[in-house]
Amino acid sequence: MNDMEFDVLDALYFVQPFDAILEETELAAGELRKVLSELLNKGWVKCYGNRQAEMPIEPKDLGNDPASYFYLATKEGLLAHNGR
Numbered sequence: 001m002n003d004m005e006f007d008v009l010d011a012l013y014f015v016q017p018f019d020a021i022l023e024e025t026e027l028a029a030g031e032l033r034k035v036l037s038e039l040l041n042k043g044w045v046k047c048y049g050n051r052q053a054e055m056p057i058e059p060k061d062l063g064n065d066p067a068s069y070f071y072l073a074t075k076e077g078l079l080a081h082n083g084r
Contacts, residue, residue, distance in 0.1 A: 001080055004027060005039060005044075006081060008045075009073050009081040010024075011025055012045060012077070015051050015071070015072045017070050018032070018036075018066055043076055044076055044077030045074060045077055047062060047071055048069060049070070050070065
């Protein structure tokens with residue numbers, strides 16, 4: 001896990017919109033998109049269409065606007081984050 005992944009996971013203990021993660025991590029939007037994509041592919045983060053986090057969106061179904069979604073660390077992601 002690199003430092004950017006660690007910082008993003010640190011912000012995702014609760015469901016968060018893209019803009020809140022952007023503000024907390026102070027990453028550039030392009031960097032955050034890349035890190036979220038990597039974390040989604042690792043299974044360390046889930047993506048949702050709304051804050052209630054009822055039905056996760058599969059990474060392949062995301063589309064081109066990751067800023068319109070909400071994100072939450074998975075159990076595996078939290079274990080990786082805390083084990084660092």
